[in-house]
Amino acid sequence: MESELINKLLSLGEADEDAALVTVSQTMGSTPRNPGAKMLVLKDGQVYGTIGGGCGEAEVKREALGALNIKASKKYHLDMANDVAAGEGMICGGKMEVFIDFLSCGDNESRRVLLAYFASLQRKENPLLVTITSIDEEKKELLGRKMVFLPANNEAGDLGAAEITEQARIFAGQFRAAREPKLITLSTATIQKKIIKLELLFEPGIRTPQILILGGGHIARPLVKMASILGYNTTVVDDRPTFANTARFPEAGQVICDSFGNFLKSLETGDETFIVIITRGHTHDLECLRDVINQPAAYIGMIGSRRKVRGIITQLEEEGISSERLKEVYSPIGLDIGAETPEEIALSILAEIVNVWRGGKFFKEQSIVK
Template structure:
């Protein structure tokens, strides 16, 4: 739901009534992961998506019905060879969709509005909702903040909310959306309650070192993917707003010095395009010891070999060197800055999602994976 939080928060502020359909579980191949949402307001305006288009019409109708009934409902969409007219996913998977009305009289509306408002402001927030269990608890919600404070009520056993808050905080800390199975007494016991925990966290960072023409194209690609993009270069004549109008931040400083003082986390990607040993070596020495998601460096194979030799001489270990993606990017045959940017972000996505980077044609592994991000390599 947080993928359309900004618009939904505006609807709530305007006093509009609406219903939100959220993907709460996926089995097999499906185009959208848990947390994806479609919303319909009382005037029939729709935003968002829960599939590649194959079940949108049916979900739209469920949202409209939710206005009339004022009740949260759970619906399953799959694919049936026996019924050619059934609404389902042509990709063969199964999704469970929960439809929740949001209005003055609707249960949990206050919690949902608070969660949407916090997400729209960029505040770290986790929304935990009951998506499987007793009918009377379906749709009950908690808004959980990083400090453990929360709004809402799940009902049931007194330990249930305490356990739900702890699980939501853990997923929020990791910046992940996922499901948690609990019993009604709050213990981890499959078959009781299932919570969908949606995490809204600030966008991940992409730091591009080296204010070159390839960097300008990479900035645009990074922004398209939702990164907060910073360009850093020690040369003020090149690191300018005029050359990088789409960057969120432009920093004039030595790259390794800036990296040591700026904030990074397990979702941060570092793209080293400086292509100069006096910048690359001290920067990569620092970068390879940080628990970030990705470290890539531009250069030919000869440049890469020389760079590795220099890094070893400064004390970088073989284990640390295995984290370096160089030459940067996937083999797409890229030539232009824009094509090169595509090869870089393609590799970043593959690393993040556990993809192989090979053509899907002839590949027998699942097209749509479980949506979980791969863990980052530990800093040595």
């Protein structure tokens, strides 16, 4: 979620301003954004974030403004293959279901839940936000009700009825580790012992790639800049003070001046970690790859010619490192776009990272050649 949207969302209560938070809850066919994409619409027509742009977004914006006028949340189905979309040149052809969540500036409960959710995200935890996106008319006052599941079995908010909240707890255990939002339909007994049909949207913590850049040379600078545009967090490590400083990398989340070996001794990684090895020489590249090869990571990429890569891989195999694990290294690094300049190489590396993160369809041949 875009930081500008989050900041605006959190300031609504202080500004005494209503808003409509649009969330893509499910999609069918080809659509510009996936479930979880958000857009904040204000009464004066200002928009923060995007659910894909074009006439489809304009149509949803009109619906959101309508929800602001009547001060009520609603679901909306967007057919992106209709005549209006075709007339605007849209070619997605799919369908989107969005939840338009009316957020009153006076709704302190919703604001408290959202604050807890975003604070947990900032701590790099894995919160799970649950919202009632559809419910029978007789309990319509619960539409938009939300709660968040936090680490250590902590919670913020509730779903307005004990039975609904308890069922959400059951599903929370299943969906906490999910990478994409989950929309479920269920029937539950209300306090009045009537069967109520409702939908719950589960949104796991918005995870972003954590890019560890080993080497602060010429490629690292544009790589950090481009990654920051995408909202990815970067850490740059180099043992030279002139190359490892915040003045050189103002967009980096962290800049560390230390030897690679010393830093990597205490490195903690996970399935959101993307390791980019672009040091100034063969010896440092070998040292870094040796130290990270058995760490859990979404991606390990190492710069270098095929000859250099072959030599490093052969040496590590002789040291007893699994050849199967070494085959997972992306090297030479980056998608093959014919890059030559540091900026182009950085672009190719980031494109490869996005491809891996999003499960794209660019598959390069194994470049580590025996």
